[in-house]
Amino acid sequence: MTKRVLIVLTSHGDLGGVRGTGYYVPEAAHPWEVFRRAGFEVDVASVRGGEPPVDGFDDRDGVQVAFRAEYQVTRAVRDVGGGYDAVFYAGGHGTMWDFPGDPDVARLGREVYERGGVVAAVCHGPSALVGLTLSDGSHLVAGKRVAAFTNSEEKAAGVAEVVPFLLADALVERGARHEPAADFQPQVVVDGRLATGQNPASAIPLAERVVALLS
Template identity: 60%
Template sequence: MSNAASRDRALIVLTSHGELGDTGRSTGFYLPEVAHPWKVFAEAGLTVDLVSVKGGEPPMDGHDPSDPVQQRFLEDPEMSAKLKNTPKPSEVDPSRYGIVLYAGGHGVMWDFPGNAELAAIGRQVYEQGGVVAAVCHGPAGLVDLTLSDGSHLVAGKRVAAFTNDEESAVGLTEVVPFLLADKLTERGAVHVPAPNFEANVVVDGRLVTGQNPASATGVAEAAVAALREQAKA
């Protein structure tokens, strides 16, 4: 990468959308898909920053107090402060990051696609030699991510994402604005599914994607490995 400093920073992208369609239920970013990658990144020596679509403190979902990693993340003074006051995409300098990870949670299905500023972060990180990663519903952030030549980042690449079967299993097929796996396929991606809720991490060069929450740690580990590989190049 041209900027050596960016090899030691990772950015995790969070949704700001807190309503699960018209169900009356709440949603938000899925905490395990942030906390577990944070642990991997931090142990690899990376500084972890957060960004959310609208900035401020984003809505959170999936908190399990019995998970020590989630508790460590929420109680970490640095990350707690960052979570309470996230910047908006327009306030982020992508040149600082070697990894950008689009975290999941159903909220992303409403506010990741079509967000040009969010897509611009991934584009710059990728085109400067960094790693673009996404997990579960996080690949919604890849749906409208185009490169400088106008092509979709996912076109012709193997990807994992929350599958149609998994969406059906959680009873939200008719609630989400679109089916993620189908939309990625429309953009030219080769969707690589695994059985429901089993860990599935797919690496295609500097694009790293995971199918579901069980894939979050593996996605982060693969992203770090890809970044280290790029540093040698």
């Protein structure tokens, strides 16, 4: 059976009034390419649907160009059903505003995890895990090892005082064990069927770990 993966993108395009933001294109496009090469069926959705706002787009990168062309218009998460083997929450600062409180962002992850699938998230994508509880009310990340964009990286990006919360701290508050690497260095942490990556440099190795978990 062909494995099915859903990539979820933010629909939030305002970085606290400082500048525009959105989903970080290479954190979606490069994993998409990894999944396609593995023979997986890939769908893409965003929180509100339609054309998602973008950040970090490099028009010299053919994979990013192809991804944007393919998914210029996306389905809304509320319209996405189940049956996926993995959900991959792509990053970008926009996720910090609309991932944590969206019930369908959480629903998709809960359904995948509780049917034995893989939940993956990279950079700011783990903001989806902040509000992701299982059917018994427990936080998915409770007691699990995770990677996510660090406080130090947020400070280095100059927006630690702009984002609505610090992601690493929020995950720890929900019972996760945050395992940071040096700023902007690849870091992937796999704990059972939860796979997380720290930053943009972690996107491809994270996707490769998801492929291994599904294989």
